[in-house]
Amino acid sequence: MKINSSLEYLLLRYKENKLSQSNLIVTDDIDKCVSELKIVVKNILCSDTFSASCDKCNICHLIDENSLSNFIVIEPDGAAIKKEQVSTLMNKFMLKPDLVNNNVFIIKNAEKLNASSSNTMLKFIEEPSPYNIGFLVTNNINAILPTIISRCQITKVNYNEEIIEDEEIIDLASVFVDKIENDYYNALFFVKENLLSKDYDKDRYILLLRKMLDIYYEVLVNKINEFKSNNDNFMYLNNLNYDILNKKVQILTGYLDRLNYNVNMNLFFDSLIVEMR
Ligand SMILES: [Zn+2]
Numbered sequence: 149m150k151i152n153s154s155l156e157y158l159l160l161r162y163k164e165n166k167l168s169q170s171n172l173i174v175t176d177d178i179d180k181c182v183s184e185l186k187i188v189v190k191n192i193l194c195s196d197t198f199s200a201s202c203d204k205c206n207i208c209h210l211i212d213e214n215s216l217s218n219f220i221v222i223e224p225d226g227a228a229i230k231k232e233q234v235s236t237l238m239n240k241f242m243l244k245p246d247l248v249n250n251n252v253f254i255i256k257n258a259e260k261l262n263a264s265s266s267n268t269m270l271k272f273i274e275e276p277s278p279y280n281i282g283f284l285v286t287n288n289i290n291a292i293l294p295t296i297i298s299r300c301q302i303t304k305v306n307y308n309e310e311i312i313e314d315e316e317i318i319d320l321a322s323v324f325v326d327k328i329e330n331d332y333y334n335a336l337f338f339v340k341e342n343l344l345s346k347d348y349d350k351d352r353y354i355l356l357l358r359k360m361l362d363i364y365y366e367v368l369v370n371k372i373n374e375f376k377s378n379n380d381n382f383m384y385l386n387n388l389n390y391d392i393l394n395k396k397v398q399i400l401t402g403y404l405d406r407l408n409y410n411v412n413m414n415l416f417f418d419s420l421i422v423e424m425r
Contacts (some may be wrong), residue, residue: 151184154305159188162281168301170273172258172292173285175305181285182221182256184305186211189219192281193248207248218245220253224260234261234268241280251280258284259291266293273299290398298390302369312359317352321359322381328424329384339417354407361400368393399423 161167175181193216195205202208210216220240222233241251255261261269270293273282284300286292312318320342327335343356367385371393385393403420 151187152181152305152307154303155181155184155188158303159191162188162192167281169276169278169281170300171281171283172289172297172300172302173283173305174289174302175285175287175307176309177307178257178285178287180307181305182254185254185283185285189252189254192250192252193219195248216248218248218251220251221256222253223256227260228262229255229257229260229265230262231264231268234265234272238268238272241277244277245279249279251277253280253282255282255284258286259288261293261296266296269293270296270299290394290401294391294394297372300372302372304369312355312362314352314355317355318359321356321363324356325360325363325382325385328421332421332425335421336418339421343417344413350407353413354404357400357404357407361397361404364393364397364400368397396424 158167158171173181173185190202190208190211193207193211194202195207196202207216211219214221217240220237222229222237225233237253241253245251255269269284273296276282284292284296289297289302323342324335324338327338331338343353363382364385367382367388368390371386371390388396399420403416403423406416
């Protein structure tokens with residue numbers, strides 16, 4: 149079975165001994181992502197040479213049955229993931245695993261960690277036992293405690309990402325970001341001249357905001373993972389600190405949502421620019 153290339157990359161990192169012990173996976177399809185992640189986990193824990201249908205080892209069988217004590221998946225119990233669920237996991241994973249090399253956990257819908265379970269989770273990943281590997285899977289990074297985010301390696305796993313191929317919009321998005329960040333007083337003028345005057349339909353404005361969101365998001369993810377952005381066009385965004393980038397991602401996400409309703413585009417851009425500043 150073929151899995152998402154970002155998940156394959158995690159496996160590669162594991163084989164190179166470079167996989168982070170705490171991983172935050174941001175995906176647009178949690179169920180699919182978790183089921184593919186289980187294949188990664190089997191690769192990690194399999195006692196034999198893993199193959200798609202490993203029927204030689206008991207470990208893979210136990211993983212399939214959800215009955216391997218060294219592999220735990222936590223899902224929300226009702227509306228939230230509760231503190232007790234996380235403390236139970238902590239206690240179970242205090243010991244060195246016996247049958248396998250690692251203890252592996254998956255937190256499904258990590259955005260459902262509430263204030264108290266988030267704090268327990270934070271304690272858990274702050275001082276991980278050297279055998280533990282964790283995957284927090286979410287579809288909403290903004291709902292995750294920033295202190296948790298800062299301790300995790302972030303991986304984006306998108307299944308429904310439609311690649312934006314509209315060159316004009318791609319250019320406009322990068323110039324608009326540049327105006328907002330470096331030439332604020334002319335940003336509104338830019339909008340009037342280059343966006344509003346063209347009388348685009350709503351879909352293209354949505355595309356524009358999605359592209360802008362991608363730009364900020366990529367810099368944010370690189371910053372958290374301490375990669376230097378490979379995109380020289382947005383070097384100036386690297387100078388923004390984590391909190392500000394995170395805030396800007398949140399603002400753009402909110403504005404993108406507003407485009408689903410009837411909005412006056414003039415006022416929309418006006419207040420977007422003010423808030424982004
Ligand atoms: Zn196996």
